[in-house]
Amino acid sequence: MKESSENLNAIDLVNRSLKARYRAEKRFKAYGIAAILFGLACLVILFTDIISKGHSAFLQTEVYLEVTFDSDRLDIDDVSNSAQLMAADYQGIIKAALRERFPDVSGRRDKRTLYSLVSNGAGFSLREMLIDDPSLLGKTVGVWLVADDDIDTYVKSRGDNPEDAFTGRMSDKQIAWVESLMENDQLALNFNTTFFTSGDSREPEQAGILGAVMGSLFTLIVTIVLSFPIGVAAAVYLEEYAPRNRLTDFIEVNINNLAAVPSIIFGLLGLAIFIGFFEMHRSIPLVGGLVLSLMTLPTIIISSRAAIKAVPPSIRDAALGLGASKMQMVLHHVLPLAMPGMLTGAIIGFAQALGETAPLLMIGMVAFIVDIPGGVADPATALPVQIFLWSDSPERAFVERTSAAIMVLLAFLISMNTLAIWLRKRLERRW
Structure with missing residues (x-):
């Protein structure tokens, strides 16, 4: 029991x-x-x-006006003269159209307030219209012109109740004029093409991301061209050819350590070497690509070595047993089988480089650049830096443009990571 x-x-x-x-x-x-x-x-x-x-940044408030391309007001005698077309006073005919739309407005101060309904860059749109179609000279046509950022913010925050709108710096008269335009369907929200086709600007309604996107593209091209071949070559040497001794152990330890170094350190390195020693120009994609290549190389080397290690030793033994040299074995058998893993690691590294800001700030890519860069040697900024600049701007309209630029950057990053996953699934081989 x-x-x-x-x-x-x-x-x-x-x-x-x-x-x-x-x-x-x-x-x-x-x-x-x-x-x-x-x-x-x-x-x-x-x-x-x-x-x-x-x-809301993908929409822009526009004002409909009947604009007369008056040759006397524009001071254009010869429509074929490009110098006259470029120097004409297009803002003057916009002001005249506003006075015709609101004839009761008098006084210099009120007129100045009235003119601020339309963006001071709207004249460029009229200039392009006249250059494309010289027959418009002397005619009156209805055009949609970009509204000022204060008007744009008011319209987007208004909703159905005007009392809920954000008025900001708007006066009561401006609010009344805007409400009059809305009642007559002369004010509408249209797709904001400027956001995708223009460079940076001090005025929110004229600011776009094309310059930053092109700068990021050129910087990324330089990074890919430099870092991927060098990274793959270094991985092949360390994995297939390098002898096992203290020197190679020291190199491997430092490569692993470099992968964890803060990115701003690479910016300081690029500032000291490329700009300080080699005296290269600041704020150009070439320098940005060189700096990001240094930052991306450890990631590519580590991922490439892991992909090479994943190739079964039997593949190597079979190639050597059939009489292939070591170089032929590496080039014809190991590299093709390891390439999917290499590409995946490289794309993830490039996506990380695309979102970096700190190293680019150190080499001067924080400069205010209006023109669209045409090559790796033209002054440019990058999309993450553009987001940084806009986030520090006092105008309320830059808040939505900052968030919209973040959405575009996230779309690029998600696309690159999706491409990496697709390549891994598509090219992956199992043994």
Whole structure:
């Protein structure tokens, strides 16, 4: 009886221990699920905040006016004279159109306030129209002109209730004029092509991301051309040819350490070497690409070495056994099989480089650049730097443009990571 009771007690202890272990496993699983859900919730909140603030930047408030291309006011005698077309006073005919639309406005101050309804860059649109169609000279045509950023902010925040609108620096008279235009369907929200076709500007309604996108593109091209071949070559040498000694161990340790170095250190290195020693120009994609290549090289080398290690030794032995040289074995057998992993790691490294800001700030790519760069040697900025500049601007209209630029940058990053996943699935080989 005593032995049976001891056996029962032992079984009870084991059962209780198993139940406690199962409860601990369930708690651990619940903690993991909760952590994932919390991370997803934070991600959803972040994306929701960015999209809610930035989606309105893809629309721009425009004012409809009947504009007369008066040759006397424009001071154009010969429509074929490009110098006259470029120097004409297009803002003058916009002001005349506003006075005709609101004839009751008098006084210099009120007129100046009236003229501020339309962006001071609207004249460039009329100039392009006249250059494209010289027959417009002397005619009156209806055109949609970009509104000032204060008017744009008011219209977008207005909704159905004017009392809820953000008035900012707008006067009561401006609000009345805007409401009059809205009642007569002479003010509307249209697709903001300027955001995608223009460079940076001090005026929010004229600011665009094309210059920053082209700067990022040229910088990324330089980074790809330099870092990928060098990184793959270094990985092949270290994995297939380098002898195992203290020197190669020292190199491997430093490559792993460089992958964890803060990116601003690479910016300081580029500032000292490329600009300070080689006296290259600041704020050009060539220098930016060189700096980002230094930052990306450790990531590419590490991922490429891992991909080479994943190739089975039997592939090497079979190639060498059939009479191939070591170079032929590497070029014809190892590299093609390791290339999917190399491309995946490289694309992830390039995506990281695309989103970097700190190194580019150190080499002067924070400069205010209006013109669209045409090559790697032209002054430019990058999309992350453009976001940084806009986020520091005091105008309220830059808030939505900052969020919209973040959405564009996220779209690029997600696309590059999706491409990396697709390449890995498409080219992956299993042994």
